[in-house]
Amino acid sequence: MSAAAPPGLPAKMHALVRAFLAEPGAVHAAVAQFGAPAHLVFPQVFAENLERLRVELAARVAGFRICYAHKVNQSRAFVEVAQAAGVGIDVASAAELDSALGSGFAPGRIEVTGPKGEGLLARLVGSGVTINVDNVWELERIAALAGPGVRVPVLVRVSGFAGTPVSRFGVPVARLEAVVKVLVAERERIEFRGFAFHLDSGEPAERVRAVESCLMLTEQAYAAGLTPSVLDIGGGFRQVFTADAAAFDAYVHALRESLLGRGEPMTWGGNTFGFHLEDGAVHGTPVFHKYANIVDARTMLADLLDTGLEAHGGRTIARIAAENLLDIWLEPGKALVDHAGITVARVEFVKETADGSTLVNLDLSRDTVTPADQEVMVDPILVPAGMNPGADDGAVGVFLAGRLCLERDLITNHKVWLPRCPAPGDLIVFPNTGAYHMDLSAARASMHSVPPKLAVVQRSGTFTVCRDVDYRHEGA
Structure with a gap:
């Protein structure tokens, strides 16, 4: 009997964005030319x-x-x-x-x-x-x-x-x-x-x-x-973030069970996401409730x-x-x-913490991809480096960590499951970050620069990428 699939939060994505991510080498080529991390708009x-x-x-x-x-x-x-x-x-x-x-x-x-x-x-x-x-x-x-x-x-x-x-x-x-x-x-x-x-x-x-x-x-x-x-x-x-309302509900259920000590731990540092435990039950509304909208x-x-x-x-x-x-x-x-922007980051290294959690450190901070009081509650997408997808050991639950020397710089305080454990040089894509996520915070601590913003356009089946400031609307 096969093991049950891990809880997931599949993101709803526009067909154009999905096609760009599926184009062999397209995302890596963009960051190779303009740098990573980067915000891409469509x-x-x-x-x-x-x-x-x-x-x-x-x-x-x-x-x-x-x-x-x-x-x-x-x-x-x-x-x-x-x-x-x-x-x-x-x-x-x-x-x-x-x-x-x-x-x-x-x-x-x-x-x-x-x-x-x-x-x-x-x-x-x-x-x-x-x-x-x-x-x-x-x-x-x-x-x-x-x-x-x-x-x-x-x-x-x-x-x-x-x-x-x-x-x-x-x-x-x-x-x-x-x-x-x-x-x-x-x-x-x-x-x-x-x-x-x-x-x-x-x-x-x-x-x-x-x-x-x-x-x-x-x-x-x-x-x-x-x-x-x-x-x-x-x-x-x-906005509509989730592609599968039932999967979202299943994730929330698994999270509630986890907070009660049942099943695999799913949050970092005791984060309850707005829930509270009382009399052996989980009460309240999660702070990420906007992601449930369909x-x-x-x-x-x-x-x-x-x-x-x-x-x-x-x-x-x-x-x-x-x-x-x-x-x-x-x-x-x-x-x-909505669905007109994504954020791309590069995996720097992977480590195990004292409690056995897997941390995937990225080259961006939490404040670069989401307002500090929020959480990205759809699954990121792993884009392997090169043509080799890497070892397929099955889905692995990880926490994504930022580049700042601050304990709070956890990009995901909830565990996310990726198809395999990432490796340095792989890319992680955060879907649907066009609304406030890109610009509301964009921390420059430790003298890190703000990620470049790139515009992606498809014409005659071919994608072109340019700096956002250089974009000119066709016919303008």
Whole structure:
């Protein structure tokens, strides 16, 4: 009788990415030319993701704007694709604004979100970009900075919806009276476009409640003599990481059993991943719960727009927007780069620890491949060096360790099973790292340099790789 297969977390991958990884020598050639570790982005996958969202919107509403949330990834290639596709861009800093302008975005296609100080506001006023206002101070400063004859287009971000956790961003719904007062008083300087929200949650019910609140506020704005024309539903549309929901559930079950002392140990240093043990049972929700999602952004968006609202006679959100001549704006980031990026690292050495665990040391740090408070919860891919796949001793459970002289620099605090034990010179590929993983941390401790970012394109069946900064969209 054959032994049971070890628990695994197979990653969902785009066919283009899978084909590149399967191309003999392609990954090794890329790092041989540009260095390892490296981040690889796939602009053609980004373009497909964008088109999927555009199709859902076009089928439901007459007016809409997609603004790519630049902060999700600093890739020039992604910005170039967004610009060529004619959509907007959401920037959250002066540097991101420069990036958008440098890639050809006209000011009218740029939206600025996030916290803004005096210096950034002074630059934005009169530039033609839309400012997504976070608080009353910003709104008042915009009015004060606007010169004669200047009208500044703004959205007002709101928060504090019923049943939604408190957010540090936006104006609480209960305090919108002060905002409306400024908008009415300063209508000669401020062009109020509408209300916006962005939730740090993918829960559909929370998003629906936010839409209902914004529609109510829109009616109040009409009553005050304002003419909002936009309903901005933000971003936060989920990614799909796992290729097999059942396998994911089986891994979580094995992890819970392991925490109870049953079966093979599966975590490093007593890490419980958010679970807690009480009365001989495992309780709680794991910190990596986002990896369990199997509903893609396209479906989330369609379901939201097709939701009927009881307060509006059961009419759908899309229909209500159309009847009130409201354009739907959104700022997807993760949804557009889903499956459009991977990170490649080289195996430096393999060692055994005092407790018998196998550590595979890589030439990158944890903060290079994932935000420090998260964990990559899909299986990495082993790409052997050369043509020799190495000894096939069967699946082996390992922990992936980083290059920093810090105990905490464990890239995986959970055990991962690879088809064989890696050897120096092999490559390890982390799937789907395009959303924040590449740029949010990127530690430079010990004077390590930031990994190069490369753009991978397939044309006529042939893959080409270039530095991301050198990428130019075809036809541009």
